[in-house]
Amino acid sequence: MADAAGEELKARVLEYLAKVDKAKSHDIAQVLKEKKPLVDAAVRELAREDKVEFLYIGTSYVKLKGK
C-alpha cells in the first residue's frame, strides 16, 4: 500500500510522462529531483495500476498507457 508521499510522487511521475513521449526511470528521477529507487517504486505501482506501460526500443522506456 503506497503512502501519501508515494501517491504524490506517482502523480508527479504521471504529470511528467504526460509531457513527454517516453522516458527512462533514471531520467524521470533526475527531472523530478527524486531518488531513483523511489521513482522505481512509483513506476512499479503505476504499472500494476495499468496507468503506465513499458516501451522497448533498443532499451526499455516508461510511457503513459495508451499515449
Next chain:
Amino acid sequence: MAESRTPLLDELEKGPWPSFITDMKKLAQRKPAVQDALGQLEMSYRDKKGHWKHGGIVGVRGYGGGVIGRYSDVGNVFPNVAEFHTMRVNQPSGWFYTTEKLRQLCDIWEAYGSGLTNFHGSTGDIILLGTVTQNLQPAFDALSEAGFDLGGSGSDLRTPSACVGPARCEWACIDTLELCHDVTNTFQDELHRPMWPYKFKIKVAGCPNDCAAAVARADLSVIGTWRDSIRIDQEAVREYADGGLDVGRAVVHKCPTGALSWDAEKKELGLKAEECNRCMHCINMMPRALRPGVERGATILIGGKATILQTAFLSWVIVPFMKLEPPYEEFKDLLRRIWEWWDENAKTRERVGELIYRKGMREFLKAVGLPPAPQMVFRPRANPYYFWWSEELEGNGHKEQG
C-alpha cells in the same frame, strides 16, 4: 505436381537431420499463422534480409518484461503474422517437467498462440513463439493458473539460469538449482519491471567446468568451487595408469599451473593445492580418482557478455570465494550494491562490464565495498600485478633468471 511455394526452405529438409521446416509445415495445415510464417521466412531467404521489426509496446498488466513484440514489415502480404509476439516463460530450475505440465503448456499455446515453441531459449526460458496482442493477457492468465510466470526481457534482470547442478552432476559444489530459484523469487520486481540502463544476466554453474557458460554469457557469474584441496585416491590413479592412461602426458603435463606432479615409478600423483587454479582438467580426465575438495562455495565474477558499446568480455573475478548457503544474504546484498552503482552511473545500453571498463575496476570495487584480490585478473594469463623488468626479458642480452 504443383510447384512448391517454399523452394528455398525445402532445401533444409533434404539433409539427414530433423528439420524445423518439416515440423512447421505439419503445423501450418491447421495454423494459418505458421503458414504465413513459412511464407515470410521464404521471402527472407530470397531477399537475404529479415522481415521482423523489433520492439514496441506489448505486455501484460503490471509487467514490462517477458513479452517481446514482433511485427512483420510485410504484414500486407502475410496478414496472419502481422503480429507474431514471443512470450518468455520462466523455466523451472534444472528444466525438469512432469508430462502433465508440458501438456498444460502446450494446450495453452495451442489455444492462444501459434503452437510453435522453443525449448529452451539461450537464457533457458521456455519460448512461446507467435501470438497476437489481444491474446497476451489471456495466455498470461492461463500460464499463471498453471503455475508459470514470465521471464525477463528488455532492460531488466533477465531470467536467472543455472546448470542442472546436484540434480544430475557429481561435480556440483553448490546447489545451483536452489540458488537460482531463490534469486528468481527474491528479485521479482527487477525481473518484471525494466527500469535499468540495460539488461543484466545472472548464470550459475555448479563447478568450474561451467556448463552454464556463465563466464562468457552472464553479467554476474557464479561458479561453484572449493577452497581446500582436490581429493586424490592414489589407488584409483594407479588403476588409470595400469589401464593405459598416460597420466604424466595426458594429465600432469597439461596442468596449467604446474600444480600436479607424477612419480611414474611409484605411480603416485602429487599436488600443490595452493597452485591449483580449479581448471578441472585432471578431475575430468580421472573422475574416479580425483574429486573436488570438501570446503565448498563459489567464485563470483562480473562483466561477461558480448556488449554493444565496447567489445566482448569474459567475466572478471570479484569475489574469489563465497560460502553461498541459504538464504544467500551476502550474495544478494552484493547484487543490490552492484545494481545501485550500475544504475546510477551507466549510460543507456551500457552493460555493467562496460561501465567497469570505462570507469575502472578500482572505482567499482570501492563503490560496492569489495577488497582487491590477486585473483582479479583482467585476462587469463595476463597478470596486472606484476610487470617484468626489461633486463629480465629473454632476448635483451641478459641472462634469464631462475
